[in-house]
Amino acid sequence: MTEEILKAADTHVEPARPLRVIHVEDFESAAPLSDAERDACRRRFTTLFADETRTRRGGLGRVTYVTNALGECYACKTLVIPERAADEDAAACDRRDELLRIAFRKEYECHRALSGFKGFPRLYGYGFVDGAPAIIMEWVEGVTLAQARRVLAVDDDGRLSPLTAAQIGRGLFELLTRMDLAGDGFVHRDISPANIMVRTGHLSLEQQSDEGEFDLCLIDFGSSSMVQPADPTFTERFSTARRATPAYAPPEMLSDDIARVERLRTSPAVDVYAAASVVYELLAGEAPYAQALHGAEDGDQPVASAYRVKVDTAPAQLVCAHCSGADMKSVLVREPEVAVAAYQATIDTPLLPESEGLRLCLELVDDQLAEMVMACLVTAQDKRLEARAVRDGLAAFCRHYAQNVQRAVAGDPLIPCMMGASWLDSASPFTVRRVVRSMGKAVAAAIWCVVALTTAFLLRGTAATLRFDTMVWAGELGWLQVLAALALPPVVALAARGRDRCTREGFLRGTLGLLVGAAFIMGLLACTAVDPAARGRGMVTALFTVSAAGWCPIVLDYAMAVVPAMLHERRRRLAAASERRAAAFGGSQAGRVAELQSAPAGSNNEEQ
Numbered sequence: 001m002t003e004e005i006l007k008a009a010d011t012h013v014e015p016a017r018p019l020r021v022i023h024v025e026d027f028e029s030a031a032p033l034s035d036a037e038r039d040a041c042r043r044r045f046t047t048l049f050a051d052e053t054r055t056r057r058g059g060l061g062r063v064t065y066v067t068n069a070l071g072e073c074y075a076c077k078t079l080v081i082p083e084r085a086a087d088e089d090a091a092a093c094d095r096r097d098e099l100l101r102i103a104f105r106k107e108y109e110c111h112r113a114l115s116g117f118k119g120f121p122r123l124y125g126y127g128f129v130d131g132a133p134a135i136i137m138e139w140v141e142g143v144t145l146a147q148a149r150r151v152l153a154v155d156d157d158g159r160l161s162p163l164t165a166a167q168i169g170r171g172l173f174e175l176l177t178r179m180d181l182a183g184d185g186f187v188h189r190d191i192s193p194a195n196i197m198v199r200t201g202h203l204s205l206e207q208q209s210d211e212g213e214f215d216l217c218l219i220d221f222g223s224s225s226m227v228q229p230a231d232p233t234f235t236e237r238f239s240t241a242r243r244a245t246p247a248y249a250p251p252e253m254l255s256d257d258i259a260r261v262e263r264l265r266t267s268p269a270v271d272v273y274a275a276a277s278v279v280y281e282l283l284a285g286e287a288p289y290a291q292a293l294h295g296a297e298d299g300d301q302p303v304a305s306a307y308r309v310k311v312d313t314a315p316a317q318l319v320c321a322h323c324s325g326a327d328m329k330s331v332l333v334r335e336p337e338v339a340v341a342a343y344q345a346t347i348d349t350p351l352l353p354e355s356e357g358l359r360l361c362l363e364l365v366d367d368q369l370a371e372m373v374m375a376c377l378v379t380a381q382d383k384r385l386e387a388r389a390v391r392d393g394l395a396a397f398c399r400h401y402a403q404n405v406q407r408a409v410a411g412d413p414l415i416p417c418m419m420g421a422s423w424l425d426s427a428s429p430f431t432v433r434r435v436v437r438s439m440g441k442a443v444a445a446a447i448w449c450v451v452a453l454t455t456a457f458l459l460r461g462t463a464a465t466l467r468f469d470t471m472v473w474a475g476e477l478g479w480l481q482v483l484a485a486l487a488l489p490p491v492v493a494l495a496a497r498g499r500d501r502c503t504r505e506g507f508l509r510g511t512l513g514l515l516v517g518a519a520f521i522m523g524l525l526a527c528t529a530v531d532p533a534a535r536g537r538g539m540v541t542a543l544f545t546v547s548a549a550g551w552c553p554i555v556l557d558y559a560m561a562v563v564p565a566m567l568h569e570r571r572r573r574l575a576a577a578s579e580r581r582a583a584a585f586g587g588s589q590a591g592r593v594a595e596l597q598s599a600p601a602g603s604n605n606e607e608q
Helices: 002-007 035-046 090-114 145-152 162-179 205-211 269-284 290-294 306-312 328-334 336-346 356-374 387-399 401-410 431-459 479-497 504-526 533-585 589-598
Strands: 020-029 047-058 061-067 073-079 123-129 132-137 142-144 196-199 216-218 463-468 471-476 528-531
Touching (some): 020 035, 020 132, 035 047, 035 123, 047 073, 073 090, 073 123, 090 123, 090 132, 142 145, 145 196, 145 205, 145 269, 162 216, 162 269, 162 336, 162 387, 269 387, 290 306, 328 336, 336 401, 356 401, 387 401, 431 479, 431 533, 479 504, 479 533, 504 528, 504 533, 528 533
Antiparallel strands (some): 020 047, 020 123, 047 061, 061 073, 123 132, 142 196, 196 216, 463 471
């Protein structure tokens, strides 16, 4: 099955023929080399053998599989220069060719800045083949994401398991964050399934799917740009040569009639929109505006302006593989990891794999992923999530997936998946609670500092006697001793909670740690005689205050993450709960409601 699907790939395959010898002239290495190294490098790349049966079309050029005399394999991307049209004058043709050559060279420069980073093809050099500019780079052995989607689909509509889509999305957004590490940052500007490769040189596609980690590689930098380009008018002058794929591109890449369009096109938010569109397609089986851009199934003509469609209309509702009417039994067979999580969650319940109740629980978990993707598909750039926030959210979604399925089946609130996002992300649904949490922590820290420092200042030099069984200590209190005593309960609390900020278990552990720390200090105070006694009572008051201030971050982390999520989930579950209950006990919801309503008042109904 896999081989049949991959045979229908987008790769252009020409009839078999012998290897063609090509000579790379004026070769320059992508990395600085000494004279001896430069000569050796030129010998490796001057004469190459091209396999014309293994070619791909990539942006401005054609990518061909080549080898050298040592048997090393590379990819040679040569610029494709269109022939002169019949109605095109010589000057216009020369100008067009010049623009293409400059754009191709710019692609090489952008690619060179990212070469060496994981997830990007390694670049070796630049030269000319038969007079046409050529880029020598790594040949990425694998399949495009468009091909991989056909293999990994769990239904006939080409949709992936939401968990698998999130795992691929996590890797994709990780690549976007790595692009920020090169210089002042780069923007790819043409992210699409055709420009994302899944390497299969070490592990097959199926093995990567089983492990939940995909080796992605972003290719084709023909539209890429620096975040702060040295020549900000480059895209404007060479826009005919550098375009994005309309189905995945944000509105600002589809029209020139926008204020400050060049600045908008060098923002990382461009790639966030496109990457989210790719994840959307993995989830829904088609791009967000597929129907609007390509016409309805009844044969409508394609729309004239993709820009107007994306500005004037909202993306189609995201319908995942666990949607209403899905054949859950068939879908779960193709997503074993989800099936295991569902089995563990329903082992003590009457829910069956094909039951509507289990589907509703999985759909509830999937809604977190859908909300995150849709938050990236807004028109305004400043309202989109940052790539780093989306990556962390997708990682949390994958990490907590099985646990959230169990929570959904049990009726407990789900663990939010956006805890790692920056609280400055304006488009995040958790913005308000992050701001409240941050401000609350700042106020609590200020209270602790004021109370602790004031108490330490007032109690320094106070005579104290500690009696514990036969042990006796007498002396004066130092301000460091007072500070250490007041800091102990919050420190123990935070250490006991650890990194489980958004779970009930973390909240309980932190609270218990606070009580243990405060009880220990109270025990010491009970065994200590202070002169004057009023200062001892002041120490107790200060201990209570700083303990409350130390408990505040624990409460805020839990409350601002779990409680709003619980309320949100329960609002969405009102209708779903009755559906699940009806499915679990058999019969339709309407029939069950009618049965309950028809029961006489005061009757002994066992389910009630």
